[in-house]
Structure formats: C-alpha cells, structure tokens
Amino acid sequence: MPGLIQETKLFGENIPWLQGLREKGLAAFKRQGLPTAKTEAWKYTRPRDLNADDFIVEPSNFLAEIRAGLDEAGGCRHADGNCSCGGHSHKSGCSCGCHDCSAEQEKGCCQGHEADCGCPEHELDLRTELPFEAYQIHFVNGKFIPVHPALPRGVEIMTLMEAVLTDEAREYLGRLVDLEHYPFAALNTFYLEEGIYIRIARDVELDKPVVFINHSETGAENLFYNIRNLVVVEAGAAAKFVEYYKYGGDPKSRYFANIVNEIFVGHGAQLRHYKLQNDAFKAGHVALNVVRVKEDGRYDAFALQRGANLGRNETKVSLVGEKAGACVNAAYVMHGWATLDTTTDIEHLAPCTCSDQLVKGVIGGDAKGVFQGKIHIAPGAVKTEGSQLHKALLLTDTAEIDVKPELEIFADDVKCSHGAASGELDxxxxxxxxxxxxxxxxxxxxxxxxxxxxxxxxxxxxxxxxxxxxxxx
Amino acid sequence: MSKTPLLEIEDLYARVCDKEIIKGFNLTINEGEVHAVMGPNGAGKSTLSYVLTGKPGYEVTSGKIRFRGKDLLSMAPEERAREGIFLCMQYPVEIPGVPTMTFLKHAVNAVRKHAGEPELDTPSFIKMVREEGKALGIDNEMIRRPVNVGFSGGEKKRLETLQMSILKPAFSILDEADSGLDIDALKVVADGVNALRDGRRSMLVITHYQRLLNYIVPDFVHVFADGHIVRSGDKNLALELEEKGYAEFVKEK
Structure with a gap:
C-alpha cells in the first residue's frame, strides 16, 4: 500500500506509550489493509481511490517549530527537542508562522506580523465566517494554526500533542477505538500528532460552541493528512462541538483527510456535536466518531456531508450507563459522481438507554448515497428504546442509494424500530x-x-x- | 362595444395516456366574461383545465389555444401562470415542509417580476396576505402551516381562493370549486371569487351542479359531453340541466 504508509518523523517518538500506540495502529492497519468489496462494513463504499501512490504526507509541523525555535533564538528556552511546550512557546519572529499569541487572544488574529510574513492567518479570514459566537480553532490542510481563543474557566483546549506532554491525553487517547475493525482509524493512530484536545470540567456549562475549522486551501493537492481529536465532557458538564471542513483552494484539488474523534461523555453530561463536511469535490474524507456515554449522559449529533468525492462519516456510540441517550442525525446533499456514506452503530449496553436516528439525503447526478445503520441491544439492556429512519430523495435516474439497516437485539422488553424509504420529487x-x-x-x-x-x-x-x-x- | 377575446380555443384535441379525451373543443372567452362548463362525470372537464394550465402528461394532438393572442401551448406551466392563468384546483396539493407563507411569497414575486413590478418585501407582503385573508377567514396560524398539509376541505378551498385574490389573474379556472364545501364555506369562496369580477377579468367555472352558479352567476353556460361542447346558452341553461339531467343533451350530438 504505497501512499498511505509513509516514513515520517512525528513529534514525541521518544514517548513510549504514544509511540507504542502508533505502532499498534500501523500493525493493525497492515493486518487489515484497505477495505475491499469483501469487507462487510465497506461493501457499498469502495475506498479504491484512496489507495493512490502519489499522496504526500507532509513533515511534522511540531518538529519544524522546535527546530526553528532552536535556530532563531540560538537555543530554545527549553532544554531539547523533547521540551514540554508542545511546540508552541516560540519567540516572536520565528519562522514557523507562529508565535506567542496571548496578547492577541481576544482578536483571534496576530497583529505584529508583517503582511508578507507568511503567517497563514493573514491569508484566511478566520473570524467572519460563522453567524454565531464561538471559540474557534483553526487548521489549514490538516495542520494546527496556533491561535488560541480566550477560554472561560473550566474549559481546556490544546493541541493533542500538548495534551500528550502534560499527560492529560494518556487516560483517553486510543481507549475507544477498536483498531482491528476500523482500518482507517488504525492508520490515523499510526500518524497520531495533529488534532486538538478539549476538556470541559465537571459541571461546567460552556456558553459558546467550540468550533474546529479545517481549511482546505491552496497546497492541499495530493495531501494525505490525519487529524485526531479528543473531546472529554466531564460529569454534569455541557458543551457544543462543531466541526467544519471547509474548502477554499483549487476546486479540483484531490486530497485525503482521515479524521478520528474520540468523545467521552461523562455521568449526566451532555455533548452536542455538529459537523459540516464541505471538502473539495475530488477529495476523500473518511471520519470515525467513537463516543462513550455514561449514565444519564447525552450525545446529540448532526452531520451534514455535502462535499468530497468519497465521504464517509461513521459514528459509533456506546451507551454504557443507565439512561444514557444518543441522537445521531445526519443529512447529505450530493451531485456529480460522489459517494457519500453515513454509517452508524449504536450499542445499548445498559438498561433504559435510548437512541434515535434520522438520516436524510438528496442525491443527484451519478452520485451514490450509502446508509448503514446498526442498533445493538446487549443482553440485560432492558427497557431500551432505539429508532432509526433513513430517507433519500433521488433527483436523477442514475442516482443510487444503498441502505443496510441492522438490528441486533439480545434483551427482552425493548422497543426498537427502523425504516428506510427513497423516492423522487413529487x-x-x-x-x-x-x-x-x-x-x-x-x-x-x-x-x-x-x-x-x-x-x-x-x-x-x-x-x-x-x-x-x-x-x- | 366591441369585445376583446382573452382566451380562444380552436378545434382542440387532447389525450391522456393515449386516450383521447378532448375532441374538437371550441370556445372563446372575452374579457370580463364568466363562462360555466357543465357536464357529466368523465366528460373531460378536469382534463380541459389541465390542458389549459400545461400539466405534464396532458398531450394536445391538434388545435390551437391563444391567450391574449399568444400561443398558449408553447408556454411552460409557470409562464402561463405569469401571463395570468390561474387554476383553482379541485384537489389542492399538499406540500410538506414548505410554509404556506413562503410558497405564496415565491408565487406572488414570480408573477410580479414577470409583470415588471418590483418584488414585495416581507412586511408589505404579510400585510397584503393578512388583508386578503381576513375576508376569507384565513388567519396567521393557517399560513404558517405547510401548504395544505392537515387542512380541511374547506380550508384548502379558501387557500385556493386566497391565492387567486393575491395573484389577481386575468383568467381563472375554477375546477369543481364547490366540491367538499358546506354552504357557508361555499359562500365565503364565492364572495372571494366575485370580488375579482371587475368587468375585465374572466373566469371558467367547471361544475357538475347548478348550485354553485347561484353564487357565481355566469354569463354563458356550456354543456360539455364526450370531449366537446354540445350546447351553449345563458344561465337558464344551467337550470334546465338541473331539471332534465345530462342524458338528453348528450344524445343531441
């Protein structure tokens, strides 16, 4: 599989548990390989186009920043490349396009730079594109842009590597991903580096949504990048998390974004998770959301896919505590030759849990929609309710929809329903x-x-x- | 006073699914005239209304229709509507997810744009709908609901009449406007229709029964059977029909 496994130096290779996780990811991916037509979970969505040998994995930003800091400052204030800064406490003027932003936190954009400093923030309008107030985190072509929003007490947002260095991530990273059944997540684990860590402390109700924006910009052509986000909502806390994959470069650029979100919803906590995938029309976008919801916790999601040539948004929710609940809703709008896949797997592992899913799509051109929805009710998960409904609107004779609903019920006294319908404009x-x-x-x-x-x-x-x-x- | 023809139908033949329904139909309606077409079930009355409005699947095999001198048959359904043809449907269509207000606004602005008038802004539009709706007993709650969804038969017909009142078409076709209406609702609808009679606007009233014509009094009555008009007269013809039934007229041909 040339192209997807590449030799690359990553940050923190000397951290045994992190490197061990990466190696496990690589081994698991090698064992499985890319899914084929015979892979049940991928039988409708063939990821063949993602198996190209001209994909480029860019060198690590984190290592580059550390090197640049050493060169420019005649020795970083940190002892060596293993410093604990996560790569982000740089002298101003360093060539990394990054700096210490504390003074500009409120504005969300650095001043002080020359217009031609190459700082990516200058080329992007990072502030004006959302019609609501938010804590914004920006990535460009899969790389973090070091501008931190000012945060209220009880909320932490940092890069995943910072969370690794401070040991915050260790308790969570990789805990929910089953590497042996999710080949792309295994690959993502091999490349662990870019991504953010969000923690909402116990009983904190976050006032504004945290918005993660990945800008696909000029230079995205042929890139293969991996993003891993960790979201931890502690007991009694509540937050909204928005992912926005925005494309603004060459409309024909082809790249492959491989995303994994690991999400922990604590006892009585609530996370609302919204995603807009609007990648370039030749791009590949494969995302896995793995979510664990504890007792009385609630996970509400909505994902809209409307970009990419091959897009898959897969969500696995484990309702592990009594009265945990999840709503996993989605929509897709597609034309051309795209394949957009919405796959869900809701595991009811405790009594009195509930889940609800509504997925609707509009398919035009020669496009293909895929919906695979599974509800699993474990033995003992009594008084559980699960419902699922998928509907598709086919705009042309060549539009296609493939639907695979699955119910696995191993408990009595449960209510479960599923339905699927497709039709044309009336x-x-x-x-x-x-x-x-x-x-x-x-x-x-x-x-x-x-x-x-x-x-x-x-x-x-x-x-x-x-x-x-x-x-x- | 010379009359200006609004709608001219000449020797029209039309079919649906290979079945000839309209056979040699002729009718001219001048500005300001109200014509009633009466006929038994299956005579082709509804087909006529769909042929005039251009519904897909209704194929004209020969004949001509001119509207204000223009060739109507070459126009798309929306163009016909913008030119001033309105069909008050026997069975108005439900459109889930589209609020009635949104639907009305799109319609009004499409027609205004065609007439070279500026589009109405939302406040003036709402004001107009409220004023016109009041007389028809249509409240705000009703127009916030999706188009015709969950409407009673009477509400549907009142909404049709409201559309007619705000679009102000030069020519309205009322297809069985009285079906499913009780006598009070019928009066409300008839009042709405009569309010549009200003000596210039014209109407084609399609009905089985004479009853509706007590409220919307026609200038001419035509008996429609087997795809064409078998007899024409004034409003008294409707009374004669009511008395004798259609059988006698159908035989006349």
Missing part, C-alpha cells in the same frame, strides 16, 4: 407550484430544501440550525 407538487408562477428550477429547489427541513430541525440551538439550513441550499 410531480404533482412541482406542477402545483408551477401553476402559481413559480419556475420549475425554483420549485425543485424549494421542494429539496423542504425535504431536509425535518432533519435540520433536529438541530437544537437555533443559531447553529440556521447556519446548517443555509448550507444545505
């Missing part, structure tokens, strides 16, 4: 609108928007709901 509705003067194309647009309205309405916070509503149009 000719009578179109004619009714036309007969009132509304143009055919406009009528179609109105009906397509209306089709997704109920799943968009599942998004609780009004400002985020409005943003997504604008994005499906």
């Amino acid at each position: 000719e009578n509705m179109l004619f009714y609108m036309q007969s009132r003067g509304i143009g055919y194309e406009e009528a179609r647009r109105i009906l397509i928007d209306a089709y997704l309205e109920d799943v968009i309405n599942k998004i609780g916070p009004e400002e985020i709901r409005g943003w997504f509503r604008g994005q499906v149009k």
Whole structure:
C-alpha cells in the first residue's frame, strides 16, 4: 500500500506509550489493509481511490517549530527537542508562522506580523465566517494554526500533542477505538500528532460552541493528512462541538483527510456535536466518531456531508450507563459522481438507554448515497428504546442509494424500530407550484430544501440550525 | 362595444395516456366574461383545465389555444401562470415542509417580476396576505402551516381562493370549486371569487351542479359531453340541466 504508509518523523517518538500506540495502529492497519468489496462494513463504499501512490504526507509541523525555535533564538528556552511546550512557546519572529499569541487572544488574529510574513492567518479570514459566537480553532490542510481563543474557566483546549506532554491525553487517547475493525482509524493512530484536545470540567456549562475549522486551501493537492481529536465532557458538564471542513483552494484539488474523534461523555453530561463536511469535490474524507456515554449522559449529533468525492462519516456510540441517550442525525446533499456514506452503530449496553436516528439525503447526478445503520441491544439492556429512519430523495435516474439497516437485539422488553424509504420529487407538487408562477428550477429547489427541513430541525440551538439550513441550499 | 377575446380555443384535441379525451373543443372567452362548463362525470372537464394550465402528461394532438393572442401551448406551466392563468384546483396539493407563507411569497414575486413590478418585501407582503385573508377567514396560524398539509376541505378551498385574490389573474379556472364545501364555506369562496369580477377579468367555472352558479352567476353556460361542447346558452341553461339531467343533451350530438 504505497501512499498511505509513509516514513515520517512525528513529534514525541521518544514517548513510549504514544509511540507504542502508533505502532499498534500501523500493525493493525497492515493486518487489515484497505477495505475491499469483501469487507462487510465497506461493501457499498469502495475506498479504491484512496489507495493512490502519489499522496504526500507532509513533515511534522511540531518538529519544524522546535527546530526553528532552536535556530532563531540560538537555543530554545527549553532544554531539547523533547521540551514540554508542545511546540508552541516560540519567540516572536520565528519562522514557523507562529508565535506567542496571548496578547492577541481576544482578536483571534496576530497583529505584529508583517503582511508578507507568511503567517497563514493573514491569508484566511478566520473570524467572519460563522453567524454565531464561538471559540474557534483553526487548521489549514490538516495542520494546527496556533491561535488560541480566550477560554472561560473550566474549559481546556490544546493541541493533542500538548495534551500528550502534560499527560492529560494518556487516560483517553486510543481507549475507544477498536483498531482491528476500523482500518482507517488504525492508520490515523499510526500518524497520531495533529488534532486538538478539549476538556470541559465537571459541571461546567460552556456558553459558546467550540468550533474546529479545517481549511482546505491552496497546497492541499495530493495531501494525505490525519487529524485526531479528543473531546472529554466531564460529569454534569455541557458543551457544543462543531466541526467544519471547509474548502477554499483549487476546486479540483484531490486530497485525503482521515479524521478520528474520540468523545467521552461523562455521568449526566451532555455533548452536542455538529459537523459540516464541505471538502473539495475530488477529495476523500473518511471520519470515525467513537463516543462513550455514561449514565444519564447525552450525545446529540448532526452531520451534514455535502462535499468530497468519497465521504464517509461513521459514528459509533456506546451507551454504557443507565439512561444514557444518543441522537445521531445526519443529512447529505450530493451531485456529480460522489459517494457519500453515513454509517452508524449504536450499542445499548445498559438498561433504559435510548437512541434515535434520522438520516436524510438528496442525491443527484451519478452520485451514490450509502446508509448503514446498526442498533445493538446487549443482553440485560432492558427497557431500551432505539429508532432509526433513513430517507433519500433521488433527483436523477442514475442516482443510487444503498441502505443496510441492522438490528441486533439480545434483551427482552425493548422497543426498537427502523425504516428506510427513497423516492423522487413529487410531480404533482412541482406542477402545483408551477401553476402559481413559480419556475420549475425554483420549485425543485424549494421542494429539496423542504425535504431536509425535518432533519435540520433536529438541530437544537437555533443559531447553529440556521447556519446548517443555509448550507444545505 | 366591441369585445376583446382573452382566451380562444380552436378545434382542440387532447389525450391522456393515449386516450383521447378532448375532441374538437371550441370556445372563446372575452374579457370580463364568466363562462360555466357543465357536464357529466368523465366528460373531460378536469382534463380541459389541465390542458389549459400545461400539466405534464396532458398531450394536445391538434388545435390551437391563444391567450391574449399568444400561443398558449408553447408556454411552460409557470409562464402561463405569469401571463395570468390561474387554476383553482379541485384537489389542492399538499406540500410538506414548505410554509404556506413562503410558497405564496415565491408565487406572488414570480408573477410580479414577470409583470415588471418590483418584488414585495416581507412586511408589505404579510400585510397584503393578512388583508386578503381576513375576508376569507384565513388567519396567521393557517399560513404558517405547510401548504395544505392537515387542512380541511374547506380550508384548502379558501387557500385556493386566497391565492387567486393575491395573484389577481386575468383568467381563472375554477375546477369543481364547490366540491367538499358546506354552504357557508361555499359562500365565503364565492364572495372571494366575485370580488375579482371587475368587468375585465374572466373566469371558467367547471361544475357538475347548478348550485354553485347561484353564487357565481355566469354569463354563458356550456354543456360539455364526450370531449366537446354540445350546447351553449345563458344561465337558464344551467337550470334546465338541473331539471332534465345530462342524458338528453348528450344524445343531441
């Protein structure tokens, strides 16, 4: 498999537990290889195009920053390359495009730099693109941009490598990912480095959402990058986490983003997780969200996929404590030749747990939609409720939808349901609108928007709901 | 006073799924006139209304239709609507997920744009809908709901009438406007329709029964059977029909 496994120097290779995890990831990926048509979990979504040998894994930013710090400052204030700064306490003026931002935290963009300093923040409008207040974290082509939002007490956001160095991540990193069944997550584990760590302390209710934005920009061509995020919501805490994969470079650029989020929802805690995948139309985007929800905890998710040539958003939720609950909703809108895959696996492992899923898609052109939804109810998980509904709107004769619902029920006294439907735009509705003067194309647009309205309405916070509503149009 | 023809139908033949339904239909409607077309079930009344509005699947095999002198058959359904043709449907379509207000606004602005008028902003639009809706007993709650979804038969017909009132079409086709209506609702709808009669707007009222014509009094009545008009007269023809039934007229041909 040339292309996806590449020799690269990563930060923290001298940290045994981290390096051990990477090695396990590599071994697990090698054992499994890329999924093929015979791989049940990938039988509808063939990742062949991701097996290209011209993908480029860029050198580590973290190591580059440390080297640059040594060169420019005539020796970093830290003893050696293994310093505990995570690569981010640099002298201003260092060539890494990064600096100590504490003074500019409020503004979210560095001043003090020359316009041509090459600092990526200068080329990107990092502030104005969301219609709601948020704590924003920015990545460009899979690399962290060191601008930290000012945070209230009880909330920590840092790079994953900082969390590794401070030992915060050790308790969580890799704990939820089953490397033997998720080849891309195994690969992601091999490349562990980029990503963020978010921790919401016990009983803290975060006022604004944390928004992770990955900008695919010029230079994304042929890149293969891995991002690993860790989100820890401690007991009684509540937060909103938004992922936004935004593309702004060459519309034809082909790259492969391989994302894993490990999410821990504590006792009585709540996480609302929203994702917008709008990658370039030739890109690959494979994401796995693994979530563990403890007693009385709640995980609410909505993911909208509308970009990429091959996009997969897979969510595995384990409801491990009594009365834990999850809503995993999703939508996709696609044209051209794309394949967009929404895969869910909800494990009810404790009594009185509940889950609900609504997934809706609009498929045009020669595109293919895939929905695989599994509900597993373990022995003893009595008085559990699980429901799942998938609906697709096919706009052309060549659009395709593949659906695989699975229920595995090993407990009595449970309520479980699933359903799937697909159809076309209703000719009578179109004619009714036309007969009132509304143009055919406009009528179609109105009906397509209306089709997704109920799943968009599942998004609780009004400002985020409005943003997504604008994005499906 | 010379009359200006609004709609001219000449020797029209049309079919649905290879079945000829309209056979040699002729009718001219001048500005300001209200015509009623009455006929038995299966005569092709609804087909006529769909042919006039351009519903897909209704194929004209020969004949001509001119609207204000323009060739109607070459126009898409939305163009016909923008030119001023409105069909008050027998069975209005439900559109889940689309609020009635949004739907009305798209329709009104599409028609206004075509007429070279500026699009209405939301406050003036809401004001207009409220004023027109009041007379029809349509409240704000109703227009916030998705189009026709969960509406009773009477509510659907009132919404059709509201659309007619705000789009102000030059020519309205009322297809069985009285079906499913009780007598009070019928009066409300008829009042709405009559309010549009200003001596210039024209109407084609399609109905089985004479009853509706007590409320919307036509200038002309035509008996429609086997795909064409078998007899024409004034409003008294409707009364005659009510008395004798269709059988006698159908035989006349």
